[in-house]
Amino acid sequence: MSKEKVHGYIPDLTGQYRDGRVSRREFIRTATLLGLSAASAYGLAGTIDGIASPAHAQEAKPKGGVLRLETTVYDVKSPAVANTTAHPWIYSQVVEYLTVIGSDNVTRPHLLESWEPSDDLSVWTLRVRDGVTWHSGRAFTADDVIWNLTRLLSDEVGSSMLGLMKGYMLNDVDSGKTDENGKKIITHELWAPNAIEKVDDMTVRLNLKAPQLAVPEHLNHYQAVMLDPAEGGTFDVGSNGTGAFTLTEIEPGRGAVIEAVESYWGEGPYLDKVEFVDLGGGDQAIINALISGQVHGAFQVQPELARILEAQDHLTLYDVTTADTAVSRMRVTEKPFDDPRVRKAFRLAIDPAKACAVAFGPFATPAEHHHVAPIHPEYAKLPEWKQDVEGAKALLAEAGYGDGLEVELTIQQNPPHHLRSATAMQEMLKDAGVTCNINVVPNAQYWDMWTTVPFGTTVWAHRPLGVINLGLAYRSGGAWNESGYSNPEFDRLLTEAEAMPDPEVRRGKMAEIEALMQEDGPIVQTYWRKLLTFYDKKVVGFEMHPTYALFANKLAIRA
């Protein structure tokens, strides 16, 4: 086995862990990000703290059998434009990612054997795993990686990878044309000809425009599966892949079937076949199917229905704490939210713990209005957030709204917890003299207005690092900056944080960012969701993942 090349910062990080200046989670998280394998990181931590690596109590997994799982079955012909976390349930069993984020929120190489960032995090060397072959028998090489990454980063394909990596891989190009509103039409291109560079048959180098810590996480974005270039970017029954299964049937809206392939390079597969059953996404149907044993597990179960299923002897509850949340964001370009005093007053009026309890009961934890979760490795603990209704009233009066204020909060219709959460906020804002009318719209309609509505609640999925969401949602001109927030001080702090491999220094920077968000930011944020589901007790090897990811190759079923 070749000796792992160690990033220059790893010795310092080890010293910090030994001295108790970074937590175990933070140590493992950062060490793996800097290219150390998860096994080595856990082992190194173990030499310091004496804690053994997670045993992953390996229950013997039986071979064979058919597993039936509930999920919405979408058209997956173009994984590059998949737009829900349910899409990859089907295709990611056949075509795989370069990296994988585990249920423990640690990123590991997958089709890559390793990655090595430069000390300044602006050059990332990706080594392709030796011995991985496509189902066709051809070896998986650097050319496959380059073809896929280049394709995902082109405007024509329509992948949201473009928004995710735009800041460090692409340049804006003025097309010279304007749209119907007279706005310039901007397209994109790789920022340099060698931005994606082939070093040799098994090595790719990413030369970044700006330092970036989260490259391995971005390579696990749900659209970033490696497709066979010979198939032109499409995916269908019989498509070539590197995964443990092959797709044998699919009918969007009804179901899909994947069957095990021989000689998979990784763990498993244990099952002969997995059948995905689409029940239309209706909660009632999902509950009925789980109770009557028509499916062995479900994509997810809403928290309000958990009690019904907990009473079923043949089912087991699986849940996971995540950084999945919704933020009630205020457009800073619209009155009254253009005044930071109003934004802060809205935050002061809210008690996140109460709002969280009303909406989710035990299946969520309170947030602190800054969109960095306690499970993020760079999370900095600030003084406990206190509701201050009098303070909120005083700020509103100072901003010229002493006689009260009327606003409209737009929320999505489903799931129902959006309305519960909004109603809790509505009642609390009332105490501060704010009349908040709730406008419930169909989900599809909300996504048409999410970047324009003055006050709206937007769902933000779990991302393994806090800086990822902050960069996407709040950086000036950020790809998904729905609030129009633009604060040079915030941008500067975030850019500095993103270039800091040292979690202790980064945490100091994050404390400044979080405090700035609480003082000036554009959001009210009350909860971090737990995701939950139920599986039949016969199913072995399942873990609920913070982004719902399914690893069917690790699942087995007892007779």
Next chain:
Amino acid sequence: MKRILINRIVQFLVILLIASFLLFAVTEFSPGNVAAKILGPYALDSQVRMLTGRLHLDDPLLTRYLRWLATLTGLLPNQLGGDATGLGLTDPRGAQYFGNFGFSLMQGRPIVDVLADRFAHTVTLAVWAIGLTIPISLALGVLAGTTAGSWIDRTITVITVTLTSLPEFVVSVALIFVFSASLGWLPGTSPLAQGDRWSEASQLVLPVAVLVIASSAYVTRIVRSSVVDTLARPFVRTARLKGLSPLRVTFFHVLRNALIAPITVILLQINWILTGVVVVEAIFAYPGIGRLMLEAALFGDLYLIQALTLISLTVAIATQFLGDLAYVLLDPRIRVA
């Protein structure tokens, strides 16, 4: 009779043409950009604009309507197949054929294929539901009507009024609770999934039962009223005075005349079951036309919505047409008029 038929067919085509244009006009005001829905909320403006152009969604309304009509009638090829959109849309029949509704953007398949599967399932449901509804409601309606005022009539009336008042989702949940969750005799959903341990037949039982309960309670009420009305008419009294047996009076004189009103209702039930059983199909996850309509509407799958609405209209007008025809056959006075 021939003139009536020709008139009806012409009316039928004109209504379809007007309705199809109205559909386009309505979808013009429906919220959302389909390209943005396909690419998801996190796509950039430049990406959405490119796909909008490839899907021809930025063409004027009239241009899109005429192109759709020409594609449907096989005069023009569908422009969305092949590499045109980058979405991998392919149609094994080719790009130009009669009945080409285009592609479902939600499912990435030709709409003809999507409809064929779903319609077949809905027809199965309808055949069972209507096949059971008609004899049950005729038997109960005639029994209640011929025994009007008795305890039998009152019992049937109370039960049918109660069942008519209950929304379908209440009946569905009650049946699931009893037969699936409590007794475990039947599956709780009906996705007709391959390899399910429950047979397809067993998956049909509960949705069919809900539809039969909902339809037959209503039709029974109508049959009963019609029978009571008919029994009071002079020709029935004449038949009785002629000494005909009560059974003969009921089946040969009363029933034929009493069926005119219920036939319209039964045909409306067929129309409803074929195109509008959204609630039942959603609760049982039954893969029929109703669930498809709901999914298409939520996604904003324009071409699929247009196809489904056009088919619903066709079914509605066709059932009305059959109703008119039945009137003519059952009542010679209408033929003469």
